[in-house]
Amino acid sequence: MTTSPDAHATLAIHGGRPVREGMLPYGRQWLTDADVEAVVEVLRSDWITTGPKVAEFEEAVAGLAGTRHAVAFSSGTAALHGAAFAAGLGPGDEAITTPLTFCATANAVLYQGATPVFADVSDDTLTIDPDQVRRRLTPHTKAILPVDYAGHPADLDPLLALAQRHGLVVIEDAAHALGARYRGRPVGCISHMTVFSFHPVKHLTTAEGGMVTTDNADLALRLRAFRSHGIASDPRVRQAEGQWYYEMTALGFNYRLTDVACALGLSQMPRLGANVARRREIAQRYGAELSGAPALTLPAVSADVEHAWHLYPVRVDASIDRAEVFRALRAEGLGVNVHYVPVHLHPYYRNRFGYRGGEFPVAEAAYGRLISLPMFHGMSDTDADDVIAAVRKVMAYFGGGRYGRP
């Protein structure tokens, strides 16, 4: 690799020519004119929120996940909150989750007045380690919130076995994993509740939006009430029946997703399979072309999963300054990112729970080395080639030249 001309080119941070002129983002949406039309059509209709498109979108996601129920929320975060509520989490309860996630996963537990307890991740897939979860169980544990990090399903079967033995609810944060499979089953129908996000960087977008899938009718009812003030009945049904009376039976929120947003989601549905396939294609290309790059570890994929590739997180060797590599890749025109600052290291969690760093060595070590390369289904082959060229160029310098590796 160091024999290719690229590998000897001057890095852009040193005044050399960057691989790309513009910045390739790490992720972005991909919308068509037909998607825009679908939205406009709803804007001209009778219902712009909580109308027929919400139910249609819920049915489509339930179909995809293979569940009986899907409940739409105004964001993935609101959906996580709804799931924490439906699971019955409250003050005095503990819920075990991974530190290597977006803070929303743990925050949802806090919203309910319960306590998030972190368990370290496995070093290969960076998903929560079931052995670590087992060690964190107490008589107060009520739920487990695994995260399908980067689109790689967490090791769900051992977690569900633990949950069954101890009477816990598994809330899977699958914000990264729409379209992934675990041991042949689609993500969405495995855990008691599965949460998806439709933020623009995710596989399918409603601008803001989220969904909880479940096979449990009681959980679905609780989720539906929670997203609309704790009111059990549907305004559309009330209107159709000529009814005015309704009851609020729990303290809920306005977490409704609009018909406008659902029309946008529905319109992308037929392309979801192709979008996930395109991400797999890009991941395969990265894997083939970067496996020999010096001082770089590529993401591991367990034999029993089909990855959804929301992210493509690589790890630079611990001996190399990640910040320098990050700056160098940005200078080459790659909109690289880092996923994630471990949740317990955020000032809010440090101040509230007394974390000082060092509690979760695997997640913390990974965090120090991680870089997310651009990964989205709208990327062209040229974009992917630029990523490969820039990573080879930068790693040849940091991992090969300076450290004397071949």
Ligand SMILES: *Cc1c(COP(=O)(O)O)cnc(C)c1O
């Ligand atoms: C995106 C994301 C969320 C939150 O989703 P929003 O729709 O942005 O509220 C939660 N957890 C993870 C792991 C995410 O990546």
